[in-house]
Amino acid sequence: METPVYRDRPVSFVRRSGRMSEAQDRAWAELSPFYLLSVERDAAATSVRPGSAIDPAEVWGRRAPLIVEIGSGQGHQIVSAAAARPDADFLAVEVFAAGLARTMLDAEREGLRNLRLVEANAPEVLEHMLPVASVDELWLFFPDPWHKNKHTKRRLVAPEFARIAAQALRPGGTLRLATDWQDYADQMRAVLDEAAEFERDFPGEWAERFDGRVLTAFERKGLRVGRDIRDLTYTRRTP
Template structure:
């Protein structure tokens, strides 16, 4: 359960999201109440609402009850991409990290309907989970699909993909693991590419300007909306050395 935030304490680093606490529908509330224990990791948040306390350690083998490739999606939204992937690949383990509870509740509803058992959810700030709670080099793939572009110049310092995130991502991925990214915001795509081209521990997993569209990413309404507005969808992939 999320604890109320202590207003006297603040994060050492800015977060890359806005906490959305919009009202959930009755069906979402019921899904959360009925199935939270089954899907949502019980994480001590410490002093912040979506933080990860320093002592938290998560063991994927213990969480899933098996040893299998681990795919982590940062900012899973309503879960479209990770639900599609977890259903298509029952031999893999999937962890969706999202701070928007209504989105997680929708993911639970669809997971229950689909009988998906290889998916877990975390209602936390993703970089903190990767850096504090998971052991180094345990993630096989890390997905960042359509993160908030923070379009206004004065807000761009809040963007997720920066040098510090690249450091955290490199530390969490296994050698040979893949960081996959996608955005419909051209300038952010260019920034991502610049950051990751310069990041220690990564090499490009594509040739030319952009990666081919990742065929494991289901086409969502959000992506279609961006394309309909004439925005080019840019994919990137980087391999951990």
């Protein structure tokens, strides 16, 4: 029997498996050849092999601003954004297969040609799949807060994330974040304020709500239980 392979560092997500609907199965079979990027894997199922960077101009067939959303879920945010910005290219990064299938269905319904998806661990996409300084905007909206003390080490926004996010973003590029967990918002701000590669793009304590962010189920849930929504916006410094 083949020995299972595990990562040597914790990942910031739980891999959700579960039954897909008939429509989602169809989307995966029929739409993934166009929308879903193939990935050269390393050890684990959602890994990305080092040295396997894509060429965005080849993938999208043009040179345009590239916007990447980490943890795109069911795709409501990125499908809306891609429909509103045909002049830009979009990449959704997610490990939840049913969410990717739903995103493809909605993208097809909108007739989108400027959106692609990747089923992979986000830090490895940023570090190994995207060329250095190829991303104009990087979005991280309502990531898993891992609110239990024993799990906070799994949070995505940590000093290592700042390094690889800066690597993927072009100088002058934008990092946008949002969360409804106050202690995670505090952590995000502390990490990015300390990162030499980034500078704040907002006065005061928090950024204004990003106009391009749609009201998703995650944000509605936070508002319903009385949590404050915290936005942060940072600019990639020129080296």
